[in-house]
Amino acid sequence: MSQLPIDIDEKPPIDIDEELGMFDKPENVKRLLRIFYTCVVLLLVVDIFYHKHAIFAWEGYFGFYAVYGFVACVILVIVAKYVLRPMVMRKEDHYDD
Amino acid sequence: MMINALPPALIMILGGLLVPLFKGRARQALLLLLPVISFINLLQIPVGSHWILPFLSDQIVLGRVDKLSLIFGYIFHLIAFLSAIYALHVDDTVQNVAGTVYAGAALGAIFAGDMFTLFVFWELLTISATFLILARRTERALGAGFRYFMVHVAGGLCLLAGIIMHVSQTGSAAFDLIGLGTIASWLIFIGIGVNCAWPVLHPWLTDAYPEATITGTVFLSAFTTKTAIYALARAFPGTEELIFIGATMAAFPIFYAVIENDLRRVLAYSLINQVGFMVVGIGIGTALSINGAIAHAFNDILFKGLLFMTMGAVMYRTGKINATDLGGLYKSMPWTCAFCIVGAASISAFPLFSGFVSKSMVMEAAALGEMRWVWFILLFASAGVFHHAGIKIPFFAFFSHDSGIRCKEAPPHMLLAMGISAALCILIGCFPQYLYSLLPYTIDYQPYTTSHVLAQTQLLFFSALAFTLLLLAGIYPAEIRSINVDADWIYRKGCRQIYRFSRWAFDGINEWANRTFAQQFTSLLAQFFEDPGANLQKHGYRLLVETSGIEGQHEQTIRKISIRSRTASYPVGIGVLLAVLILALTSMLLFLM
Numbered sequence: 172m173s174q175l176p177i178d179i180d181e182k183p184p185i186d187i188d189e190e191l192g193m194f195d196k197p198e199n200v201k202r203l204l205r206i207f208y209t210c211v212v213l214l215l216v217v218d219i220f221y222h223k224h225a226i227f228a229w230e231g232y233f234g235f236y237a238v239y240g241f242v243a244c245v246i247l248v249i250v251a252k253y254v255l256r257p258m259v260m261r262k263e264d265h266y267d268d
Numbered sequence: 269m270m271i272n273a274l275p276p277a278l279i280m281i282l283g284g285l286l287v288p289l290f291k292g293r294a295r296q297a298l299l300l301l302l303p304v305i306s307f308i309n310l311l312q313i314p315v316g317s318h319w320i321l322p323f324l325s326d327q328i329v330l331g332r333v334d335k336l337s338l339i340f341g342y343i344f345h346l347i348a349f350l351s352a353i354y355a356l357h358v359d360d361t362v363q364n365v366a367g368t369v370y371a372g373a374a375l376g377a378i379f380a381g382d383m384f385t386l387f388v389f390w391e392l393l394t395i396s397a398t399f400l401i402l403a404r405r406t407e408r409a410l411g412a413g414f415r416y417f418m419v420h421v422a423g424g425l426c427l428l429a430g431i432i433m434h435v436s437q438t439g440s441a442a443f444d445l446i447g448l449g450t451i452a453s454w455l456i457f458i459g460i461g462v463n464c465a466w467p468v469l470h471p472w473l474t475d476a477y478p479e480a481t482i483t484g485t486v487f488l489s490a491f492t493t494k495t496a497i498y499a500l501a502r503a504f505p506g507t508e509e510l511i512f513i514g515a516t517m518a519a520f521p522i523f524y525a526v527i528e529n530d531l532r533r534v535l536a537y538s539l540i541n542q543v544g545f546m547v548v549g550i551g552i553g554t555a556l557s558i559n560g561a562i563a564h565a566f567n568d569i570l571f572k573g574l575l576f577m578t579m580g581a582v583m584y585r586t587g588k589i590n591a592t593d594l595g596g597l598y599k600s601m602p603w604t605c606a607f608c609i610v611g612a613a614s615i616s617a618f619p620l621f622s623g624f625v626s627k628s629m630v631m632e633a634a635a636l637g638e639m640r641w642v643w644f645i646l647l648f649a650s651a652g653v654f655h656h657a658g659i660k661i662p663f664f665a666f667f668s669h670d671s672g673i674r675c676k677e678a679p680p681h682m683l684l685a686m687g688i689s690a691a692l693c694i695l696i697g698c699f700p701q702y703l704y705s706l707l708p709y710t711i712d713y714q715p716y717t718t719s720h721v722l723a724q725t726q727l728l729f730f731s732a733l734a735f736t737l738l739l740l741a742g743i744y745p746a747e748i749r750s751i752n753v754d755a756d757w758i759y760r761k762g763c764r765q766i767y768r769f770s771r772w773a774f775d776g777i778n779e780w781a782n783r784t785f786a787q788q789f790t791s792l793l794a795q796f797f798e799d800p801g802a803n804l805q806k807h808g809y810r811l812l813v814e815t816s817g818i819e820g821q822h823e824q825t826i827r828k829i830s831i832r833s834r835t836a837s838y839p840v841g842i843g844v845l846l847a848v849l850i851l852a853l854t855s856m857l858l859f860l861m
Contacts, residue, residue: 192599194667204736211733214726223719226635227643230723240727243651244734251526252745259752260527266411266751266760 273312275319275330276341276379277389280306280348280372287364295364296356302368303349306375310341317381326441329381335708336562340378340498342706343566344371346692347490347573354577354685355483366399367487374491378498382441383431383456386499390427390463393492394420400484401476412479415756419462419472427459446503457504464496464547465540467516471756473540474524478532478589482580485532489539489576490569497546497565506553514551515645517544522652524754529590529747531661532579535572538615538657541649542568548646549630552637555709560629563703567622567696571614574689575661578608581678581686582665588673591660591747596670603686604678605666610690614697616658616728617650622693624724625700625715632713651731658728659735664747802833 193199218234225231283302290298315338319330333341348371355367373396376389394417401413433452435441446453458469465473473493477485504510521537521544528534542564549561581604582597583589598605610621617623627650634643677683696703700715738744753761796803806826813822832838 192596194598195596195670207729207732207736211729214722214729217722218726221718221722223723224717225719225723226632227640234726236723236726237730239647240651240730241734243648244655244731245738247522247648247652247655248526248734248738248744251523252743255523256527256745256752259524259754260748260750261753263749263751265753 273309275376276306276310276313276333277330277372277376279309280375281369281392284365284368284372287368288361295359299352299364299368300349300356303345303352303371306372307342307345307349310338310345320381323382323384323441326384326435327382328385328441330376330385331379332381332443333379335706336498336501337378339562339566339706339708340494341375343569344374344378344491344494347371347569348487350573350685350689351483351486351490353688354486354580354682356681357679358481358483360403362399363403363481363484366396366403367484370396370400370487370491374495377495380443383435383443384441386443387424387428387431390495391424393463393495394424397488397492400488401480403484404479404481406479409479409481412476415759416472416476419469423459423462423469425459426455426462430455430457430459443502445505448504448507448509457507457509460496460499460503461513463492464500465493465517465543466513466547467520468755470517470521470540471754474521474533474536474754475756477536477539478530482584486573486576486580489535489572493539493543494565494569497543497550497561500547500550501558501562505550505558507551510547510551511639511642512551514544514547514549515642517541517547518649519544519645519652522649522656524752525652525656525660527745527752529592529749531589531591531594531665532576532583534591534656534661535575535579538653539568539572541653541657542572542615544649545627545630545646548642549633552630552633552639554633554637555711556636556713557630557633559704559707559709559711559713560626560633563626563629563707564623566703566706567614567626567693570689570696571611571622571693574607574611574686574693575615575657577682577686577689578604578611579661579665581682584682585675585678586673590749591664591668592749594665594671594673595668596666597673597675598666600673600675601666601677603683605662607683607686607690608662608666610693612658612662614693616654617724618728619697619716619721619724620694621697624697625703628715628720628724629713647727651727654728654731655735659732799830799833802829805829805833 194203215234215237218237223231229235280302283298283306287295287298313331313333315333315335317329317332321328321330348368351367351371355363358364370393373389373392377386377393380386380389397420398413398417401409401416403409430452431441434446434450434456437450437452446456448454448457462469462472477488480488500510518541521540525534525537525541528537546561546565546568549557549564552558579589582594582601585601586594586597588594614621614623617627631643631646631650634646678686704711704713735744806829809822809825809829812818813820
């Protein structure tokens with residue numbers, strides 16, 4: 172919180188606690204998350220009733236895209252964090268010597 | 269055929285070179301007008317080949333105008349204009365000239381009808397781009413610019429070698445379908461591949477783009493890779509190797525993007541990921557897939573430009589770009605935040621945004637060609653790109669934890685450029701038929717089917733769900749101040765090792781040669797020739813004594829030799845004998861020669 176803004180307005184420095192934005196209030200974030208979870212569930216429910224016209228057979232399976240999207244991202248993050256990062260991460264001055 | 273227009277690249281390049289003559293408002297006006305005039309000029313040129321000039325035994329074609337080159341011409345003018353608006357505050361002659369000439373060079377390359385013209389503009393692209401990086405004037409930018417230049421010069425030489433071989437084999441310099449086969453075609457293929465950021469050849473991009481100036485990166489993101497995509501679409505459509513190259517490009521950068529801290533570098537990785545889709549499309553080689561590749565190039569120039577603009581604006585106002593330093597900016601920069609979300613939605617291919625109508629063309633072409641693995645990889649890449657570019661960029665810059673930074677909203681000209689780009693992203697996403705009508709092949713493709721919209725929405729929402737749950741569970745990798753080594757390690761560290769090794773090896777040889785020849789051998793020679801006659805006798809005498817084993821007062825004899833030699837008191841007989849011997853030797857040499 173100590174970083175000074177580069178571009179100081181004519182207005183007096185803003186006290187951060189006074190100017191809470193929309194997403195600084197936990198109840199707003201919770202509300203947003205609840206809307207998001209509802210959408211996710213709805214999208215799955217829709218998949219029960221609507222059979223997709225697809226080129227590959229598995230595209231029509233229930234929840235294929237949902238499961239694939241979820242699993243793909245979990246694998247992506249896990250591999251990036253636990254496999255790739257230990258292999259390639261170096262200090263910021265790695266090339267500076 | 270005579271037409272009332274100038275070659276497509278001429279206005280931007282010559283105009284760019286005139287920029288230093290103007291100052292202040294006049295220069296700003298010129299920078300904005302050049303793309304507009306150049307675009308009007310382009311509209312005057314009818315379809316066909318123009319400005320055909322004799323060159324060596326062949327001919328060069330400065331303006332080959334057909335549907336394929338035209339669509340790139342349109343989007344290049346558009347992004348040149350938008351970048352000019354975005355960079356209106358930049359009062360730096362180097363950047364002003366380099367940006368305009370760079371756009372002109374890209375135009376020259378895509379309208380080139382022969383390989384020599386292509387090569388010249390290809391190199392001009394490299395030179396002008398290097399200045400956009402160097403203009404940042406930091407030590408890192410200097411290094412990155414130098415590496416950028418070296419890699420592209422190597423790629424350019426590869427291309428030139430291929431062109432010369434190809435021309436001498438086929439007897440024609442026309443730049444048309446080449447296809448893989450001969451060594452020449454492979455050299456051209458790889459030369460284009462360097463600019464296209466193929467895996468292992470790619471690190472120039474992720475190295476240099478985040479080090480360039482704020483506005484320079486916006487220019488850079490549009491032209492170099494897309495010119496390479498054009499060249500591939502022209503010369504290597506349907507080349508199977510491109511499918512594998514493209515699939516790798518689409519997949520591997522997203523892993524790097526997830527753990528990268530510098531948000532412009534995240535975008536650089538996602539640029540490679542998007543170009544991967546285009547390369548796959550060209551590799552499949554059907555009308556649908558090539559249309560998809562080009563439509564996606566068109567859209568990518570807009571949404572990737574937009575994303576780089578928003579990150580540039582953040583950098584312009586806060587002076588920071590690392591995710592660890594940013595956060596909570598939505599309060600200070602609401603408009604930039606909104607435009608960034610539009611760009612993020614477009615690159616993630618949300619329905620009603622531009623990426624949706626082009627990325628799926630490539631995927632459908634892969635499915636129709638029964639390429640299961642390619643299709644699975646592309647689907648993985650689609651989910652991944654939403655993850656790192658769609659969520660990560662806006663989230664860490666504008667939301668996440670409050671960094672405490674309070675700054676002004678981006679300046680009006682930046683907002684205008686971002687606003688137009690964002691509007692175009694939505695416009696193309698809602699009314700794709702206008703974009704489709706510009707594509708080289710006439711096809712009937714309908715992106716908005718219930719199945720497609722539902723499938724894509726499910727994919728994206730569940731990717732977002734994964735992000736949310738991983739973040740809440742604390743598994744999502746925290747941003748760390750660090751760098752991640754990539755294939756550029758090979759030349760950034762590897763070359764240093766080569767340098768060290770060669771220094772050790774060659775310095776060793778040098779040292780030894782210096783010691784042996786320059787010091788020891790010469791001093792020996794000097795000693796010997798100080799008194800060659802006496803030395804010869806002394807050594808001969810010693811040799812004789814040692815081999816024959818005669819006992820006697822050798823020391824005395826040797827001293828006698830020295831004295832005789834120093835006082836030159838040889839008996840006359842010996843002197844004459846020596847003279848005769850020398851005469852005999854010289855005359856023998858003379859006669860034998």
